Amino acid sequence: MDLVIKNGTIVTAAETYVADVAIKDGKIAMLGKNLDVTGEKVVDASGKLVLPGAIDVHTHLAMPFGGTVSADSYLAGTRAAACGGTTTVFDYAIQRKGQGIVETVEARRAMAEPEACVDIAFHCAITDLAGGSLLEEFEAAVSYGVPSFKCFMVYKKEGMMVDDGTLAQILLKSKETGVLTNVHAENPDLIDIRIAEYLSRGKTSPWYHYMSRPEFVEAEADHRAIHWAKALNAPLYIVHLANREGAEAVTKARDQGYEVYAETCPQYLHFTKEVYKREDGRNFVCSPPIKGEESREALWAALRRGDIQTVATDHCPFQSYEKDWGKDDFTKIPNGCAGIENMYPYMLSAANEGKITFNKAVEVCSANPAKIFGCTEKGTVSPGADADIVIYDPEKDFTISRDKMHSDCDHTIWEGVTLHGYPVQTYSRGKLVYDNGNFTGEPGWGKFVKRAGRK
Structure with missing residues (x-):
């Protein structure tokens, strides 16, 4: 041996x-x-x-966003993952107008493979159906090994959002082709209205990032996405779920027998919205934002009872000087936090403290991600794996x-934990x-x- x-x-x-x-x-x-x-x-x-090594099914490495690029390359991000016990990293390849699915993934794969320190997989975020022709590529994408697509229900101005009609078409095609549809659920119109209101009143601190997209803004989109999935009888996976009402909607749908999955992130399990009042509050700006204590407790409860199936990071860090772009205007803060090195240690520590069992930590960080996303040789310690x-x-x-982390980002929201x-x-x-x-x-x-x- x-x-x-x-x-x-x-x-x-x-x-x-x-x-x-x-x-x-x-x-x-x-x-x-x-x-x-x-x-x-x-x-x-x-x-x-x-x-078994953890599987982080939600990261954004070397991702162009907010006028810059996320701080961790594929090398830095997968290096940090390895040092936190994560042995498979999923990255989101963002389709741009006119690109095909496999074409989009292959471009990111070409960037990733020379740098990746642990194994890497991809989801494709669909932003343009090209008049419907992209739907015909779903089967080819599944054959290629990328059977999961993401739909942003936000980021309209950035050209990444899909409308309800597009989401419905993707859900319908997904159930025919063996694809799982992932959604980032927030209501963009409510966000825009609330941002305009706060800026007009001179309310520009990081606290108003939370206030512009509070619990009900996310919950409405959770309900809407689940409604379409139930109506069309298609599987659905909600990424980075952060609010109590959304967790309750997932529970209800699952109790009714629908194939609805939910993911949450360590930052939502540990912190509350009060971080946005801190001097370093801009560093915690991510979307959806971290919510109140009621939501934090509800997420833990849903995790324990199995209605949240996975924990992932949404790892998308930016440097301090880039976060500082929004010190006088929260809308200019690049959205995202580091977490790829912290996820498994945090969840295992929670098990060590009795919040969950070690088996549950392995389930949500490794076994369930492997099962849900088709990693047939991962997620367990058993012969053949x-x-x-x-x-x-x-x-x-x-x-x-x-100074103990292995990311290229110059700070961590987990400092001192x-x-x-x-x-x-x-x-x-x-x-x-x-x-x-x-x-x-x-x-x-x-x-x-x-x-x-x-x-």
Whole structure:
């Protein structure tokens, strides 16, 4: 064997047990107590948890937005991911007018593959149906390995929004072709009206980013997206859900038997809207914005009961000087925060503190993302699966600070947050890419994950 991890406690979404893991050619070859095998390398994981690597299904690396480009390249973003126990990163390839789906993804893939330090997959964000002809490319995209498309229900002025008619067409075609439709749900008209009102009154601080798109602005769009999915009997995945009413709508739809999924992000589980009153409030500006305590508690409750199936980051950081563009006008703050290195450690720390189980943390950060998005060889520690493995020390306390992170962004919204327990090693297909605070991987190691379409 290439690697044997001995004496660790294996945690999957369904099971927890002590066993050895034997790895050969990037795959998990054997599991069992006291395996009688030799390995070129042997790691003693006594007292540690052995987990499947996390899958972050929502990032925006090297993304042009707001007059700049997000701070993390594919190299920096996937390096940070590896150091936080994330072994597969999904990026959004944004289709521009006139581009095809596969064409859009291939352009981003060409950028990503030489730099990726862990495996990488893509969703395509559709902005233009080209008179309907793009719908005929859905089957080709599924065959290519990209069976998930995103629809922005906002960003009208930026040319990224789809209207209800376009969303309906995409939902209808998706159920025919094995595609899952992702939506960013907010109401753009309400946002525009509220922004104009606050600017006219000289209300320009980051607090008014939240006030311009509060809970009901997101909730209305959640209800609308779910309404269309139910009416058309098509599967739906709501990204970065941040509000209580939206979570309740997801629960209701699922209780009625509809295939509706929801994702939330660590920033919505940990912080509240009060961050926008802080001196560094501009750094927390993301969309949807972080909401109130009632929503934060509702998201945790929905996560525990299984109505929120995944946790992802919406990783889209910008440098401090770029965030400062909006110090006197919140509309000029580039939207997005870093989180790709913090997601798995944060959720595992929550498990260590008893907020959820370790099995639930693995479920929402690894197993469910793999299942929902067709990563057939990932998301678990079992024979035949990719050897994407995290060794986690539940006794290691870790206080997050910028100088300990591996992103290219010059700040982190998680500064000063202390976690109980932390990853000590990350393996990507059996290769050690993170070791006790140090990145040990290499650009170009990550491979494109060709995903399976929905049955």
